[in-house]
Structure formats: C-alpha cells, structure tokens
Amino acid sequence: MPGPKARLAVALDYPDAEQALRLVDTLGQTCQWFKVGMELYYAAGNTIIYQLRDRGFNVFLDLKLHDIPNTVAGAVRSATQAGASLLTLHASGGAAMMVAAAEAACAPGSPRLLAVTVLTSMDAAQLAGTGITASPADQVLRLAKLATQSGIDGFVCSAEEVAAVRAATGPDTLLVIPGIRPTGTAIGDQKRIATPAQAIADGASMLVVGRPITQAPNPAAAAQAIFDEIAKAEAPQNLTYP
C-alpha cells in the first residue's frame, strides 16, 4: 500500500499561479499530488501544470468536462498534451460522452479519467431541485455503474457513499473523495462530508482537500495532521491507487 502522501491531493483553488505556487512551496515536498481546478486553470492555463510537474509533483486536472462527445474527446487529447495524470468529467454527461472520453484516453501518456458523480456540495434537496428524485447515494451508484460500463477508470463521490461504491465496484476502482473536513474545520459550501480517517477507513483511494489546508494558519501543519490521520486509519487492503 502506498504511503499517506500518495493518498492526498491538495486543491489549489487560487486565482493565479503566484498564490498557488506560494502554497506549494510552503508545503515543500510533503505532498505528491496537487489538484488544479477551473479557477486556477482558467487563469494560468497549461503553464501551471508544467510548473508543478517541473517541481516533481503529479497533477490532477479537475476540469469536470461536460459537453458533447466530440468536444470532450478533444479536451481529453488536449489534457494529454499538457501532462495531467488525472482528469475529471461529469458522469451526468452520459454514456456516449464517457465512451468518447475513454477512447480518447487510450493514447499513450493520457490521464486517467475520473467521473464526478454527485457533487459533494449537493444534498438531497438540491438534487431534487435539478429534477433527480433519487437520493444522492442511489444517484452516485447509478452514475458509477454507468461510468464503469463506459470504460472510465474511477469516480469522484462523497465519503458518505464511498463504502457502498467500493463494495459495488471492487478494489481496482479509483475512488477519489472531496468534501473532507478534519474535525473542527469549517464546512463552508460542502454538504456531504467526513473526516480523513472515516473516508480512508470506508475505502477511499485518495482524498482531495482544499480549504482545510490552504486557509489554515499553518498549511504545512494542517497537511501533516491529515497525513497522520490517513496513516492511522484502518484502510481496506489491496486497493488500487492513482
């Protein structure tokens, strides 16, 4: 099993590369993975991916692609050129979109694809507001099944569903879990949350943590506390990791 450092991606939700790299340099080599989301990517483009890779880090490009199949396949090919190791797309884009993305990701050097199921910022009431009357747990399982059938490598879901998705999909599926809140940290806009220890014990492959680290008075200490929690958690054996 890889060490805790391979199981945490720090979300660099910053408006520019300078602020993002300041945090990266503050954390030093304690982290192996950084997540670049829409805010930073739209501001800094592929340059931030190159800068992180030059420093020796793995890049998780969280663009949550959601478009017609031809456009999403092209976006996967562009992300391959940029050198991201993981790339997200929305499972709600449907089977044809995910199949096109999976085919585009067969090229050498392509990122592994993660299908976002139900955003961790959504509860049952918000989901119902979009016309989906299934519970978040049922909808996550439905979309995870659809994504698997479409050839996608793994999923993003909340810690509330991770045990059920792990049971349904087996040890080889990558389960990447945001909405992580160490005890005592601000919840903010997240709705379906858990501590690092709970998510790991329930079968998460990797945790995504942003503000509990980036907004902490001492980000390096906050990251270290999460690594310690991951290390102590009783994780299932034989899981596949990014």
Ligand SMILES: O=c1ccn([C@@H]2O[C@H](COP(=O)(O)O)[C@@H](O)[C@H]2O)c(=O)[nH]1
């Ligand atoms: O369902 C999802 C999918 C992606 N995210 C992303 O994860 C981080 C979480 O940041 P926090 O500051 O720890 O809340 C953020 O970049 C989201 O875009 C998610 O939260 N939920």
